[in-house]
Amino acid sequence: MLSVQNLTKVYPNGTQALKEVSFDVQDGEFLVVIGLSGSGKSTLLRCINRLIDPTSGKIFWDDLDITAASPSELRHIRRHIGMVFQQFNLVKRSSVMTNVLSGRLGYANPWLSLLGIWPAEEKQRAIHALERVGIADKAQSRADALSGGQQQRVGIARALMQEPKIILADEPVASLDPVLSHSILQYLEQLNKDGMTVICSLHFLDLVHRYATRVIALKDGIKVFEGLPKEIDRAKFKEIYGEDAQEVRATSLEAPA
Amino acid sequence: MKDLSHLKKLVRNSLLFALLLVVFVYSYRVTGIDVARLVRDAPKARNIVLDFLHPDLFRRDVEIVTLDMAFPIPCGSAPEAEPAASGPRLATSVPCAAARERFALEGFELAPNSTIEIRWRLPDGRLWTINRVQTDADGYFQVEVEARPIAATADGVPSLIQADALVPVGPYKPSQTFDDVMANMLVTIFMALMATTIATLVAAPLSFLAASNVTKRGCIGTVVYYGMRSVFNILRSYEPLVMAVVFAFWLGFGPFAGTLAMTVVTIASLGKLFSESIESIDPGPIEALQATGANRIQTVWYAVVPQIVPDFISFIVYHWDINVRISTIIGFVGGGGIGYYLKERIDMLAYRQAATAIWAIVIVVMALDFLSAEVRKRLT
Amino acid sequence: MNDKAVRRSPVLAGGLSLIPGLGQMYAGQRYRGGAILIATLLIAGVVVWYGRPGWSFAPIGIYLWNIWDAFSLARGRARSAFLPLLLGLVVAYGIGWQMIGIDLSAASGERAMAILRPMLRPDLFERRYELNRMWTPITVPCPTGDAPPAPPASRQDGEKRAFAMPDCAGVLETVIVSVSGMWPNAETEIWWETNIGDDKPLGGNENAPLIVETDETGSLTTTIRVPSTVLIAQPDPTLALTHRIYFDQRELTSGFQLSRNGRFVVQGMVESITMALMATFLSALLAIPISFLAARNLMSSSPITIVVYVIVRTILNITRSIEALIIAIVFVVITGLGPFAGLMALVVHSVAALAKLYSEVIEGIDPGPIEAIRATGARWTQIVRYGVIPQIVPPFTAFTIYRWDINVRMSTIVGFVGGGGIGFYLVQWIQINQMGAVGAAFLAIAVVVVTLDYFSAKLRERLV
Structure with missing residues (x-):
């Protein structure tokens, strides 16, 4: 169980990104975080694996205090938390294989990995991860030779290499078109069913309804809603996104399985 | 199978690495790298570097001021001088002395690094030279003087110790070097301007001959295209300075030779860039205009020219920038401009004057660099 | 408007x-x-x-x-x-x-042709030939006073025999020289080599080769005058020293070989290319650490680093605007004439140019992948290895190759001020009006630069 308690983040320039946000995530949940851009979703996700250090508040993972972890403990914690990014964040000039293997750096021998040497079993694991997202044939391509959807699947494969217990997904489909969005979220859904906790920030309400098991909403860094996806109706939506917001449907198409 | 390809790759990489190593070792020997010497002889550069940091920029007029102080021989024969506290002044270690006694004479705040004559002014008005001394960088000197019996006080009038001091007066003014550098810099800028302009006028029409989408048609066209391309490529491979050596041999030393050498190389460079820009023209607008029934000239004027002019201008500005850099050194071999001035001064070991020229080059080149970058940013 | x-x-x-x-x-x-x-x-x-x-x-x-x-x-x-x-x-x-002072009348076409015509016949290759050489020693000037008399001016080498008469002579005195056992009925060039190895022609007014034909037995006898310049480099012109008189016969055989000047062209070009290579390599090594100090995104964290950044940038900009040729003069003063001075000048200029380009690459790094790799629990070194290096190495390499290209061109001119390379020979040939050799140098420069240009462009295309 992941427990976020009174999390607050103030950036050096004075921006208050999070204010006293608290919530719990049970193992095996598919928690979706919604909110406007700038509402603190990205900051919240990055506080969980401490890519950003919170100003105050605590995050417990079972009995482990993430916010108090030493650098080496932190690396061990991060190993078990996979992360998927809106901009994919692949090293564009490296091969897909190298990108996927880099997800295993937390486990790898630090010296051998500096020389770029990987044991055969790790390579096998990488191929297997790529197979799971259906692009094993692209292993030797350069990352920037792939389409957006394929790049995000490499991103997921990289996260899989960590054998994570939690996957943080920061707007994983915001840079993709609607059809691809479903395909990517279905991979995440599958991982969720295999037992991983997924914490995912999303924009589109229909995607939220379709994939989330629970939803929290942020507005100006404050948690304004926590509950089941079906509880979010139009009125609630307007409350979260403001009066002017129009609900945009991601797509009415069902993505190809 | 997989292992074999691995092995092949390994062998290939090792061979490549070995080859590189051999090339580097060979290069190391050919170029006679001698780090020890570089370190050992670095002090030789000290003066150059120091002079470089003290460019010759300003001068002040100097005026000859005669300093004097009374010096009774022997003591008590006349009143002693009141020592001055500041300004150009003389001071002695003792206020008076017996004949044949030796004492130290010091001078303060005189003209630095200059020769100063010190003398006795005897009571009867005759002058008696004591010594010539050299002042240090602060305008200070110290010398030992003997109280000569001839300088003894006569009738209560003491002899005076006199020194002619060169004292800088008036405001700072730009030095002669500064004026010369400015004049030569202007010539340099004009050289670059002329070379770039003439080169543009020649390269613009020629570049069409080297553009495949314009010229590469039929047998003659193809020959012309490849011919023009080769000429551009070959001429481009010479540093303008190499050309300038030959042009100076032909036309004699002077800015003309350097300008012409730069022009030739710039023609080739611009010609190539222009032709590439012509080759990348979007045929869409041309088609569109032809579809409206425009004639050939109208098509060129409204569909081709607007597409190439910004590129052309940006290349021209860029080359003017390059040519100013080159024209700062073309005088080394071709004559003319700041480069010639610089070489002359360096050959004369007048490093401070050379430093003025180098700083002028730095300022002009940096300014033009900035300007040309700004202009090109606006254009694209 | x-x-x-x-x-x-x-x-x-x-x-x-x-x-x-x-x-x-x-x-x-x-x-x-x-x-x-x-x-x-x-x-x-x-x-x-x-x-x-x-x-x-x-x-x-x-x-x-x-x-x-x-x-x-x-x-x-x-x-x-x-x-x-x-x-x-x-x-x-x-x-x-x-x-x-553009003076078109100075642009004499006649003079241009006189310069251009020999340039179009580059002195790079000559017909291959077989050399039949013989020499004899001779003492110049004659020993005076108590000094031992001059050794005999004769020499035997197998069947070949050569001598000079008398055994010693002063400057401008006439000497009888004879050689036998050479090829019969063949043109023989006779020339003088001084004690320090300078060669002097003996024909015409000491400015043309002296060529005499051997008779049917392979012998010749002729008179020569001791050249006026043989003692020029000697501190004590009364000291008797041994010089040599050479007899050369050449028979053309098939094929071509590098001429004397051609060998200098090759040597100069090799010097230029290697100079450029070493300069690029060394300057890349130096520029890499400097470029990190000149990258705004790395240096904007504290006032101290900002000051360092501004200072480094300023020094780079100043250095970059001083042409390598000017820097070369300083190094010629420090390290003396030769390729090392040119090399150092290229290094200094290239460090400034490369550091600026590198720092721009560093400024353009995408922070996304670094964040992603940090999120996997990687160590600091691993983040650099997998997140930073793959992003900067290809553009660094491309810029370095590009710099090599420029350095090869530059290395052709640093010789003008004594920095070694082809330029060093080029000015000398121009000064003694050897336009054939100048033409050969031009040819070599064009070939090397155009070829390198082509390959470097191909290589860079593959990298980016």
Whole structure:
């Protein structure tokens, strides 16, 4: 169980990104975080694996205090938390294989990995991860030779290499078109069913309804809603996104399985 | 199978690495790298570097001021001088002395690094030279003087110790070097301007001959295209300075030779860039205009020219920038401009004057660099 | 174009423009005014400096136009800048033309051809030949006083025998030389080698080779005059030293070989290329650490690093604007003539140029992948290895290759000031009017530069 308690983040320039946000995530949940851009979703996700250090508040993972972890403990914690990014964040000039293997750096021998040497079993694991997202044939391509959807699947494969217990997904489909969005979220859904906790920030309400098991909403860094996806109706939506917001449907198409 | 390809790759990489190593070792020997010497002889550069940091920029007029102080021989024969506290002044270690006694004479705040004559002014008005001394960088000197019996006080009038001091007066003014550098810099800028302009006028029409989408048609066209391309490529491979050596041999030393050498190389460079820009023209607008029934000239004027002019201008500005850099050194071999001035001064070991020229080059080149970058940013 | 211009009093505007540009500023066009002010001052300054009053029509014309422009601008209508532009260009090019001393009559076609024609026959290769060589020692000048007498001026080598008579001679004295056992009926070049290895021709007025044909037995006898210049490099001209007289026979065989000058061209080119290679390699090594100090994104965290950044950038910019040739002069003073001085000059200039390019690469790094790799629990070193290096190595390599390209060109000219390489030979050949050799150098430069250009472009295309 992941427990976020009174999390607050103030950036050096004075921006208050999070204010006293608290919530719990049970193992095996598919928690979706919604909110406007700038509402603190990205900051919240990055506080969980401490890519950003919170100003105050605590995050417990079972009995482990993430916010108090030493650098080496932190690396061990991060190993078990996979992360998927809106901009994919692949090293564009490296091969897909190298990108996927880099997800295993937390486990790898630090010296051998500096020389770029990987044991055969790790390579096998990488191929297997790529197979799971259906692009094993692209292993030797350069990352920037792939389409957006394929790049995000490499991103997921990289996260899989960590054998994570939690996957943080920061707007994983915001840079993709609607059809691809479903395909990517279905991979995440599958991982969720295999037992991983997924914490995912999303924009589109229909995607939220379709994939989330629970939803929290942020507005100006404050948690304004926590509950089941079906509880979010139009009125609630307007409350979260403001009066002017129009609900945009991601797509009415069902993505190809 | 997989292992074999691995092995092949390994062998290939090792061979490549070995080859590189051999090339580097060979290069190391050919170029006679001698780090020890570089370190050992670095002090030789000290003066150059120091002079470089003290460019010759300003001068002040100097005026000859005669300093004097009374010096009774022997003591008590006349009143002693009141020592001055500041300004150009003389001071002695003792206020008076017996004949044949030796004492130290010091001078303060005189003209630095200059020769100063010190003398006795005897009571009867005759002058008696004591010594010539050299002042240090602060305008200070110290010398030992003997109280000569001839300088003894006569009738209560003491002899005076006199020194002619060169004292800088008036405001700072730009030095002669500064004026010369400015004049030569202007010539340099004009050289670059002329070379770039003439080169543009020649390269613009020629570049069409080297553009495949314009010229590469039929047998003659193809020959012309490849011919023009080769000429551009070959001429481009010479540093303008190499050309300038030959042009100076032909036309004699002077800015003309350097300008012409730069022009030739710039023609080739611009010609190539222009032709590439012509080759990348979007045929869409041309088609569109032809579809409206425009004639050939109208098509060129409204569909081709607007597409190439910004590129052309940006290349021209860029080359003017390059040519100013080159024209700062073309005088080394071709004559003319700041480069010639610089070489002359360096050959004369007048490093401070050379430093003025180098700083002028730095300022002009940096300014033009900035300007040309700004202009090109606006254009694209 | 300027309907938005504020309407103001035209007379006042015109009056204000007695100081150029002020009226335009008053009429609401600040940039136009500023540009007019700067341009007028610049052109007037150049004309005054040039000191020929005839040119003052241009600044006066621009000045009058400026008042008229301010006047009509205040009435809401800008004047076309064609006139001042034209005047400015006329001044720039007119004075430029005069100042550079463009004198087309100096461009003698005849002289051009005299230079160009031998250049078009590059002295690079010659026919391969077999050399039949013999020499004899001779003492110059004759020993005086108590010194032992000169050794006999004769020598035997297998069947070949050569001697000079007498055994010693002074400068400009006549000597009988004879050789036998050479090829019969063959042209033989006779030349003098001084004790320090300088060769002197013996024919004509000491400026042409002396060529004599052997008889049917392979012998020849002739008289020579000791060249006037054989003792020039000698501190004590009365000291008797051994010189040599050579007899060379050449028979052309099939094929070609590098000529004497051709060998120098090759040597010079090899020096130039290796100089460029070493310079690029060393400057890349030095530029890499410096470039990190010159990268804004890495250095903007604290005031101290910002100061370091500004200082490093400034030094780089200053160094970059001083051409390698100027730097080479300094190094020639430090390390003496030779490729090492040229190499160091190229290194200094290249470090500045490369560090700037590298730092721009570093500034352009995508932070996304670094964040992603950090999120996997990687160590700091691993983040650099997998997140940073793959992003910077290809562009670094491309820039380095590009620099090598430039350095090869530059290395052809650092020799002009004694920095080694082909340029060193080139100036010397020009000075002694050996245009054939100059042509060979030009050919070699073109071949090497064009080839390297092509391959470096291909290589860089693959990297980016």
